[in-house]
Amino acid sequence: MDASWGIDFLLATIRAATPLIYCALGVLIAERVGVSYLGVEGMMLTGALTAILGTIFGGSIWAGVLITLIVGIIMGIIIAAITVYLPTDQVVVGIAFNLAALGVTSYVFRLAGNRAQEMIPMMKPLIFRFSPFEVMAFILAVFMWWFLFKTAPGLKMRSVGENAHAADAAGIDVIKVRFITLIIASVLSALGGAALTVGWVRVFTDNITLGRGFIALAAVYFGKWNPILSSIAAVIFGAGEALAFRSQALGSFLNSYYYFMLPYVLTLLVVGLTGQTKGPADVGKLYIRR
């Protein structure tokens, strides 16, 4: 194991972590305003597809990212309307949305025909060997931490997640805040998908996210709803994944499925050991104004 092995491992870790970071930030900000966002997996898949289609039919990666942003906003509006305006159970909607997204993305991908099967061009690294997606992920994490914990709007948003009624009484339009935040969360999750396809594997295949959205959920939990800690958790999970890829190169005897258990087992362990397990108090609770 030489230095280049280390650098490659680091690069692989960051590659695997980047989509997770975007999604984790999405889940995190949604939960911070009191909405549980299990639909992250479906949203990630949607973003993964739109980024590829946008790039192929739009002619450049940035067109793909732009389309992803637009679709993220539109889907965010739909999800927000369903989960914020209607007194639906957010968990059930999230799970059903994931199922539907799985179907719709592969349907659209099939409709898009042979051109959609093409491989898109590679992104140029921005700094060192890190792609713009990767650099942006870390900037976003720090930005979100600063935003949530150091600024006034951040405080207001956290208040909504902790006690929606109190926030309402303090003059915050809870519904509006949740609505807008869910759009942001959806855009972030969609970007997570884009980071996976456009930023990493450069193709789309059916169900390409394969549960990575849920790993992001675990990262949020692991990171105690703190953007920086959650991103670090995502990096740890990314390292786990990179290690799993390398399990054979390293001559491991362990079946690679054991490595895929890692993020979840780790998170359960941390939850069990630290006991610091409660997120924002109002997550998942409905809020209806009369």
Place this chain on the structure above:
Amino acid sequence: MDSKSTIRKSKGSSFIQWIFKSEFSISILSLLISLAVLALMSLIYGADPWAVISSLFQGALRGKRSIVFTLMQMAPLILTGLAVYIPYKAGFFNIGGQGQLEIGALAAVFVTTNMKGSPFVVITVALLVSMAVGIVAVLIPLFLKVKRGANEVTTTIMMNFTCVNLVYALVTSVMKDPKAFYGATRAVPAEYQLMAFPSATGVHIGVWLAVLIALIAAWLMKNSVTGFQLKAVGYNQQAAKTAGINVGKILKGSVIAGAALAGLAGGIEVMGVTYRVAEGWALPWGFTGVSVAFLGANPLGIIPVAFILAILETGARYMQAMTGVPSAMISIMQGIPVVLFVCLNSWFMLRKLKGKN
């Protein structure tokens, strides 16, 4: 109070209103809309919408065999639905059904491939062990919930991935059938497979067992002290505790019962239908169970809802095979009706809440 004056259509409106308000009509409405979506998608894809939709129902309901398939698909859904429903009533959202199911199935295979004895004994032991293993899979989230107050939605999801990966790790290593082409266990020996009942139909007894369990659960929820306490704990844990109900016991009991049923679903599925556990052997029964529980709203409702979702699953596969539409439409038909139902239902609820009749 003169509430009646607000009703707009007065003549014969009560029946129409009932239709309009009942959950049943909402589920029909969401099914109809989903079918319209399906038709539209077929049209876009270039398939004949009518052929697609009719094959959906043919595949699930036309002829004895299709009905048998639908019934067999219904069995795990009833059980996973109950596995969500029962703990949910006590205030625990068990999304871990999938992991409990898969690991329960693996346990059933382990017992049947290693144990010798009369079929009755072996089958009973295997099903009991699958339930026990299902319970083991929920103990960590339960512990974290009770002792640490951890949100069980997330921990049970994590247990899902842990269990499923563990199952795949085992079927590709120590439990792998050396003769199998892929990672798969040995098959459940013929004498220990669930027998058909009535024998000519090909419907294995697990289906009736599942229905029976749902009926028993319905009766218990309505008429037993335990069911009463379960509801009390689910609505208001604090008050139930103050009233002398042993909240811990009820909560743990319901979670364990739920996980046992999810494990049983795995046992029944592997001993009645697939006979082996392999990589990717399972459908997302555990997740569909969440929809079943919510759409069913009570154990009696769970039976027809599981049946409808089984129709959609069985029929959609037939539809795909026969008309050549993309397999994506199968998952679309499983997601969209649920989303629609939940939305429509809460939309009507919201209108009622806001007093706009």
Place this chain on the structure above:
Amino acid sequence: MTDDAILAPEILMEDIAKNFGNVHALQNVSFHLSPGEIRALVGENGAGKSTLMNILYGMYSQDSGVITIGEEKIQDRWCPNAAIAKGIGMIHQHFSLIYSHTVLENIVMPTLKWSDFKPDWKKYEEKIEGLLSEYHFDVRLKDRVENLSIGERQQVEILKALYQGAKVLILDEPTGVLTPQQAEALLGFLVDLRSKGFSVVLVTHKLNEAMQISDKITVLRGGKHISTVQTDSTTIPEIARMMVDRQMSAPVQRCQDVKCSKNVLELKNVSVENENKKIVVDNISFTIGQGEIVGIAGVAGNGQVEMAEALVGLRDLKEGSILLDGADIKGWSVEKRRSEGIGYIPEDRHENGMIGEMSIAENLILDCMKREPFSKKGVIQHKNIKDNAEKAIVDFNVKTENGSTPIKNLSGGNQQKVILARTLMETPKVIVACQPTRGLDFSATEYLRKKLVESAEKNVGVLLISSDLDELFELSDRIIVLYRGKIMGNVRRDEVDLQKLGLMMTGCGEDKISENK
């Protein structure tokens, strides 16, 4: 805006109507508040007081009617934000605080701008310190609200409103949770505010508070405006008549001398810890005799709740023992204690007393559904439960259509009647009643007190925990004062007066008081 230029705007609410589904919470209510006025808003439970104020504050939107504030007619998009901007602040009965945030964050948060990315915490802190000294409040800004006592939390709420520049302060039943001393201080503070040019709306069930400080009293009944009268030209009985529109029963008379033949409950050297392993009940001993009502006085948070919970089995004893009818109840489950005759009326009925979604009938058997005739061999007997509910509804005069109504649809008073009915159903040996009349209007209050006295007359021992000293004086045979978990005094009611009780509640023991004399 300088401090001496505070002038509250004039408020005009005209023909306000509001329905919740089929419930007409408000029907064409008008409400006019002049600057620099203290207005008391009274009415029975469910009269619509909170609803009216919530509409003024923008929490609810009215179905019809017009609000004018100052010169300006309020158009749509009326919301708390706009109300705050117009100088209206509201302190809800259930506080609107974010428990995991600090006092400072709670106070400042509503005034922060969405565009403010660099809040100047130093400046805010200084400004609040100014308010603290001006109004003689005492809270530490860096504490998390979850660690504060109820009184302190209310101070935070008021500070928040003042900090936002509220000139009209609405307080919804603010004294319900306070001790008499705290309540007294609050009322004085409100009078102070008036002199500074604020106007105040005080929603209350305590008519003497209304008489004490208000300029005018507005009475609501069944969602309708009944009357608004000058305080100094009216009397409590007159207001009460307007509130209920029916004959009032005479106040409860407790016969003086109870002969205690035998102790039903005995506490010996009982100590209890709270969640943080701190001793909150410290080595207390006392007895309750048959037919005796023992009142527990004390500032909230001095161990009353923990003691009650230890009695009914919700908390373990650290030391000591409790005897019921001579039998040590150590190790008995909550359920066993209930069935052996310890009745319990919990302090917070919404949290602990009832299950809102369940019907009246079901709530009535919540603690005894395991027993016949409500269940046999684990099978619920629906018919017996229904019959039981019908009987209780008649016996306890619960206002409802039938027993299958979800209990959350009842008014607070009627909810409390159901809880009382449940407690008295099986003639307990002793009743532990925590704040049984909190938040109830006076007719419900009278009814409840009467029932408690009646039970005592039937030889039930009653432990009455209340922060309402009048209530304690009216009902108790003996009064025990708790201070920091210790008994400061255990006195016959006729041996003690309000002043002495007040002293004991602040930590002066019985002995010290007599020394001073």
Place this chain on the structure above:
Amino acid sequence: GCGGNNNAAKEPEQKEEDTPKTVKVGAMFSIPDPEHAGGWDRAHYKGLMMLKDEYDWEVSVAENVPYPKISETALNYLDKDYDMIIYPDNGMIESWKELSPKYPDRWMMMTSMADELPDSPKVAAFAPNFYEYGNMVGIAAAKASKTGTIGLLGGSPIPVLKSLFSGIIEGAKYVNPDAEVIVFWAGDWMDTAKHREMTLLEIQKGADVIFTVTGPAAKGVYEAAESKDAKVIGYCWDLYEDNPKAIMTSLMLDTPMMYREVAENYTNGTLEKKIYDLGSKYFKFADFRGSIPAEVEKDILETTEKFRNGEIEIPVNIHEEIMK
């Protein structure tokens, strides 16, 4: 006989009277969208479509058939009076063995490796000789490789791949006794990202020619190869379109030829109950399109041609150690 669904079968029967009976074939794939999947499924899909185009057979394709639904799907076809069921996937062998004895009047084909035939008169297996296929890949890879290292990536260690990869190892050794062959298993057939990363690792270990057998995830392999200028030999079908830069060539399994054989034999009534061993004549290289120097290409083609003619013999040596 046929287990009794008469309703579903009625419609087609009515039409049969006037027109000559079209042969109905039902095929099942475990992955979605076989038309665009990795080489194996795509090759079979194309072969089946050929049946439709050239022989006017009615071909139904069921895709994304999960494990518990294989028999159900097959039975649906059987109930609809399909004449032939095609199982192009080893993972479906259980269902093949279970159903064929119950339907002795229909043809059931396993178009992959099979160890034995079920007890039914109308079963056949069309089993490509994966070892020989591997030999040809090995020859081409070793000749094209500059580093002498070849990377192999499989979904999971299944018997077919043991034979195939052993063949490659021996083929490569025949050309270059010092050739090194790296074998990785992804443990999965779907995770594109994982396949990409594992390919990168192989390239990092020196591999410059890659061969992969996997499902939809294969695209991750091409991507990795392209980004590191390595070459991929496509599996079973001409995959050039998938990644023109990465695909050196593809060793095609001539599925049209295979299915043509099925069709001819079926119509003539000469289809036999046997395991058809599809040897090297069914394997041919797709156009190289100038991906490697012409002389190397020529060398590869000549050597493999000799192999096909039997002029070159490569010993059969199964490497158990790669199956860890």
